[in-house]
Amino acid sequence: MKKDIYEKMEILANSAKYDVSCSSSGVETSFKKGELGATHNSGICHTFTADGRCVSLLKVLLTNFCIYDCAYCINRVSNDIPRASFSPRELADITINFYKRNYIEGLFLSSGIIHNEDNTMIMILKTLKILRYEHKFNGYIHVKLIPGSSMELVEQIVKLANRVSSNIELPSDKSLKLLAPNKTKEKVLQPLKFARDLSLAKNQKPIGMSTQLIVGATPESDRDILKLSSALYDKALLKRVYYSAYIPVNNDKNLPSIITKPPLLREHRLYQADWLLRFYDFSWDEIVTDEFPNLDEELDPKTFWALNNLKYFPMEINTASKEELLRIPGIGARGVMKILSARRFKRLTFDDLKKLKISIKKAKYFITCNKDFQRQVPFYRESLKLALIKPEPKKLIQPSLFDFDFSAISGEL
Amino acid sequence: MILVYDGTFEGFLSLVYSVYYEKLKPKNIYKTLPNEMIFEEIKGIITSEENSKKVLDSMKKIFPKQLLEKILNTFMCDTKEFEMALLEYVILGFKDTKQLFNINLESIFYLNNLEKELFKNIHKMTGFIRFEELEDGTLYAKIESKFNIVYFLGKHFLKRFNNQNFIIHDLNRRIAFVKINETFSIQEVAFFDEPNYSSNEQKFQKLWKSFFNGVTLKERINPKLQQQLVPLLYRTYMNEFFDKTT
Numbered sequence: 001m002k003k004d005i006y007e008k009m010e011i012l013a014n015s016a017k018y019d020v021s022c023s024s025s026g027v028e029t030s031f032k033k034g035e036l037g038a039t040h041n042s043g044i045c046h047t048f049t050a051d052g053r054c055v056s057l058l059k060v061l062l063t064n065f066c067i068y069d070c071a072y073c074i075n076r077v078s079n080d081i082p083r084a085s086f087s088p089r090e091l092a093d094i095t096i097n098f099y100k101r102n103y104i105e106g107l108f109l110s111s112g113i114i115h116n117e118d119n120t121m122i123m124i125l126k127t128l129k130i131l132r133y134e135h136k137f138n139g140y141i142h143v144k145l146i147p148g149s150s151m152e153l154v155e156q157i158v159k160l161a162n163r164v165s166s167n168i169e170l171p172s173d174k175s176l177k178l179l180a181p182n183k184t185k186e187k188v189l190q191p192l193k194f195a196r197d198l199s200l201a202k203n204q205k206p207i208g209m210s211t212q213l214i215v216g217a218t219p220e221s222d223r224d225i226l227k228l229s230s231a232l233y234d235k236a237l238l239k240r241v242y243y244s245a246y247i248p249v250n251n252d253k254n255l256p257s258i259i260t261k262p263p264l265l266r267e268h269r270l271y272q273a274d275w276l277l278r279f280y281d282f283s284w285d286e287i288v289t290d291e292f293p294n295l296d297e298e299l300d301p302k303t304f305w306a307l308n309n310l311k312y313f314p315m316e317i318n319t320a321s322k323e324e325l326l327r328i329p330g331i332g333a334r335g336v337m338k339i340l341s342a343r344r345f346k347r348l349t350f351d352d353l354k355k356l357k358i359s360i361k362k363a364k365y366f367i368t369c370n371k372d373f374q375r376q377v378p379f380y381r382e383s384l385k386l387a388l389i390k391p392e393p394k395k396l397i398q399p400s401l402f403d404f405d406f407s408a409i410s411g412e413l
Numbered sequence: 414m415i416l417v418y419d420g421t422f423e424g425f426l427s428l429v430y431s432v433y434y435e436k437l438k439p440k441n442i443y444k445t446l447p448n449e450m451i452f453e454e455i456k457g458i459i460t461s462e463e464n465s466k467k468v469l470d471s472m473k474k475i476f477p478k479q480l481l482e483k484i485l486n487t488f489m490c491d492t493k494e495f496e497m498a499l500l501e502y503v504i505l506g507f508k509d510t511k512q513l514f515n516i517n518l519e520s521i522f523y524l525n526n527l528e529k530e531l532f533k534n535i536h537k538m539t540g541f542i543r544f545e546e547l548e549d550g551t552l553y554a555k556i557e558s559k560f561n562i563v564y565f566l567g568k569h570f571l572k573r574f575n576n577q578n579f580i581i582h583d584l585n586r587r588i589a590f591v592k593i594n595e596t597f598s599i600q601e602v603a604f605f606d607e608p609n610y611s612s613n614e615q616k617f618q619k620l621w622k623s624f625f626n627g628v629t630l631k632e633r634i635n636p637k638l639q640q641q642l643v644p645l646l647y648r649t650y651m652n653e654f655f656d657k658t659t
Contacts (some may be wrong), residue, residue, distance in 0.1 A: 006623040013627025031572040039571040044540040045642075047653055049629040052638030056540075059628060097617045100577065101544045102570075136576070182577055247632045262632055338516065345515040352517060357526075 003099050009094075015064035015075050016110055018249075019167070019212060020242045024056040024105035024140040026208050034243040037099060037106070037139030039162060046103055057108035057142060058098055060084055062123055066112030070180040071252040072169065072217055075112050079250065085114075088127035096135050106140030106162070107131070117149040125153060126178040130161040147183060156196045163208040163239075166192050171225050175218035178254050189237075196237055210240040215270060216263040217246040217255055221285075223293040226273055230284035233277060243270045269295040276301055279333060280326050298389050303329035306366055307381050307388075313366045314373060318347050330362030362388060415451055418496075420444035422488050425496070426465035428458045429503055442496035447560040476506055480513055486528050486607045489561045491586075498523045534558065535565045537641075541647045542566060544579065546611040550580040553608060555650055564599060571597060618652050625653040 003011070025043030025186060045054035063085030064075045086094075091109075093268050098104045109127060124143060131137040134239065143161045145154060173185050192209050199207055208288050211232070213225060229241040245262035248255065273295060276282040277409045280302070287301050288294070296304045306313060306329045315324055317339060325336045335358045342348060342356055348368045353360055360367075364374045365384050377387040416431075416439045418424040431437060457471050472481065484503070498520035499609060505520075506513050516522045544552035554572060556563070563583045567590030570579060574592070581590040584600060587600045648654040 006619060007622055009623040010627040013624045017628045017630055031575060034576050036574065036576055038575075040539070042536070044536070046540045047625065047651060048639050049625065049640040050636055050639050051630045051633040052635045052642060053628075053630070053633075054642070055625070055628065058624065060624070094617075094620065097546075097613065098621065099573070101617060101621070102540075102542055102554070103547050161505065245633075247630065264633070341514065342516050345517055355519075356516065356522065401484070 003082075003084055005090075007054055007082075008086065009060070011082050011084040012060040012062075012064060012086065015081075015112075016059045016061045016108070016275070017246065017410070018074060018244065019059065019108075019110060019144070020053070020244045021142070021165060021210050021212060021240065022056050022059055022108060023240070024142075026239060027140065028117070032136075035136040035138050035216055037137050039138070040105070042343055046102065056105045057140065058095055058104045058106070059108035059110075060086070060091070060121075062088075062091065062109060062111040062127065063114055064112045065114055067115075068113055068180070070169075070182065071250060071254055072179055072214060072246065074249040076250065088123055088130055091127050092130040092135065095131060096137060096221065099137070099139055099242050104139075106142070108142045108144075110144035111146070113146065113379070117146045118153060121146050121149040121153040121157065125156055125160075128157065132160050147187045149191065149193060151191075151194055154191050154194055155198060158198055158207055162194055162211065165210040165212070167212040168228075169212060169214050170218055171213055171220040172218070173194045175220065179217065179252075197360060208239045210238055210242060212244055214246050215243050215267055219291040221288075222266070222270060222295045223288040225270065226277070226284040226288055230277055241274060243267050243274070265297060266295070269297070269301060273301045275359055281323060299385070300329070302327070303362055303388060307385055310379070310384075314368045314379070315366060316368045316369055316371070317353070318343055319342040328363050328366050329364050330359055336357075377403060414439050415453045415455045416442045416458055417446055417455060418442065418444065420491070421460060421461050422485070423462065423465040424458060424460040425488070425499070426468040427461045427618075428496075429468050429500065430461070430464040431458055432500065432504075439497070439500070442494075442500065470650050472503070472506075475510060476513075477510065480506065480510070483524065483528055486531055487524055489564075490527050490531050491561050492559055493527060495524065495527055498527075523529065531560055531562070534560050535562050535569075537647060538562060538566060539569050541643065541651060542581070543650045543652065546614050546617075548609045548611055550578070550611070552577055553579050554579070556581060556583050557649060559646070561586055563588055566590065567592065567597065567599070622653055 003031065023043050024039065025041065027039040027041065031038035043056060045056050047055045049055060061075070063083075064081070065083050065085060066077055068076045069076045069078055095104070095107045098302065099106070109124055111124060113120050114123070123302060128141060128143070131141065141161045142163045142165065143157050145157065145164050145166045147166055163381060168185060168188050176183055176185060192211070195207060195209060213228070225243070232238045232241060245264050245267035246256070247262045273287050276287060277284060282305070286305060295301055299307070306327070312324075312327065315328060317325075322336060322340060325331065326333065338356050338358060339348065346352070350360065350364070350369045350372060353369065365377060365387065367373070379385050414437060416428060416437065418428045428442070432439065439454070446455070484499065487499055500521040502513065502524055512518070513521060516525060538556065538558060542554050542556055544554045547553050556566075561583070563581055565587070566581050571592060576594045580592075582605070583589065588599055589603050590599050591597065593658075620632070643651070
């Protein structure tokens with residue numbers, strides 16, 4: 001039976017949803033007169049799904065037919081699920097009409113592998129060409145490169161897309177062999193390396209690239225994962241690494257049982273750590289060490305680091321450098337900016353911080369403000385940890401008949 | 414003393430003029446006279462083109478451009494009572510513009526945050542505003558926003574819909590940003606009839622809903638988070654949040 005377009009849309013969106021990346025940021029505003037579409041540097045979310053994820057791009061598969069049999073993937077060939085595909089023209093038309101209604105920033109195009117890798121890439125390329133040349137579309141396009149496709153095709157895609165990515169999915173070769181027998185880490189990274197070298201050779205700003213790692217399907221520690229991310233950032237290969245808490249979709253002897261809940265907290269902690277790598281100038285071996293190869297569940301990675309490095313604290317808010325301020329738990333980049341601009345005019349006290357709406361719930365244990373400091377909790381690792389994990393409940397003041405305020409000297413009311 | 418002005422930028426500049434030359438010490442400033450009883454002396458400010466121009470000219474000499482823009486932006490937050498803070502801001506600026514960067518001062522911090530709130534509002538609306546296609550291909554959007562942001566949205570969409578005609582209609586303020594061919598302007602809209610939509614419109618709205626339902630991860634559902642990210646206030650014209658049965 002031929003499926004109608006609504007059904008197709010639901011199937012192909014459903015098949016693409018496990019890809020978490022949906023950002024449209026990091027591309028300078030560029031528009032051409034008389035054409036359609038522009039990108040926005042900060043990215044724009046057009047709606048949020050019921051699971052709380054930003055919808056920025058029309059994220060669909062061109063087709064969810066696939067010849068691969070990756071154990072973690074919903075679209076594996078051995079799964080009995082409804083299958084569908086768009087024609088390039090059909091998809092381009094939907095993209096343009098969605099864009100004109102301001103539903104989306106652009107297109108996120110990925111695909112199952114139909115006959116072979118090149119064939120699939122050609123279909124993707126065709127969609128891009130219709131959008132860019134026929135519709136004069138300048139909006140955002142993110143393409144998932146197909147590992148194992150020819151370099152000429154990658155080159156053409158890179159020219160037309162704003163961002164390309166290739167999912168490593170599993171942090172080690174061993175796990176890949178076990179769960180995705182058709183892929184290797186080399187094979188996955190090769191199109192990305194090629195795309196980078198391409199832009200380097202032309203002295204251009206490299207095209208933005210990202211990848212995704214599945215968390216919790218295999219036994220790698222957070223240390224392995226962050227070490228990998230950090231290496232990928234350092235080599236200027238990637239702009240973003242996404243972490244996806246593993247949601248069991250298939251029963252497989254090599255995978256955690258289908259009833260396990262996705263490790264959302266671990267995913268959250270990994271993102272926090274990732275932010276420390278990218279914006280707070282931390283290195284991966286500061287966040288995860290031999291002693292603690294996994295991120296702490298109770299405390300965020302920055303607080304955890306601070307507790308293990310009390311020698312740097314307490315810091316004086318009025319004299320610490322920008323880099324030092326960024327290391328204070330509970331104070332983010334915006335807070336640091338506020339502190340820097342406010343302290344040019346006066347020496348800041350705890351009250352000033354409160355007025356500037358800087359949260360000191362966590363920070364108060366690690367700072368001094370104009371030599372003032374909190375006195376409730378002694379400055380030892382264990383007592384601080386206890387205080388941070390269990391913030392003291394607000395004291396209930398029970399009014400009592402005998403609770404008068406009287407002068408200590410005369411006893412008068 | 415209570416001052417009442419007409420809510421326009423020129424009106425406010427005239428107010429600044431009066432405060433300076435009549436040495437007024439206002440306790441509060443209103444756009445319209447409030448209903449409650451006031452035991453203060455009330456003075457109405459008459460908008461004067463001449464006086465407002467004098468103030469504006471001297472402000473242009475003293476205030477850096479970015480700060481003048483901040484003052485104009487503040488005026489777009491028309492549902493807030495920003496006047497006292499803004500008056501303090503202007504007076505402070507005439508004394509010493511350096512102090513205008515001192516966020517330890519209450520009025521400066523307030524105005525900074527207000528501007529941030531405005532930009533946040535604009536940014537959200539650039540994502541959440543929805544256009545519908547009319548018979549003649551014009552893209553038409555209705556908004557009911559907290560602040561007066563039609564101008565900012567218009568500027569944003571001039572870039573993306575460069576080869577389209579579009580209208581952004583603020584129902585609350587009865588104004589619209591209209592772009593037709595090469596021209597664009599903000600117009601007053603006193604009356605309007607519901608326009609005729611293109612025959613494609615229903616199809617793509619339905620398709621959008623199919624997509625929206627398709628991408629949700631059932632295993633991670635979290636409506637509280639969703640509502641925090643798309644407050645109900647914004648959902649009036651977002652069809653993916655309309656009743657599921659239609």
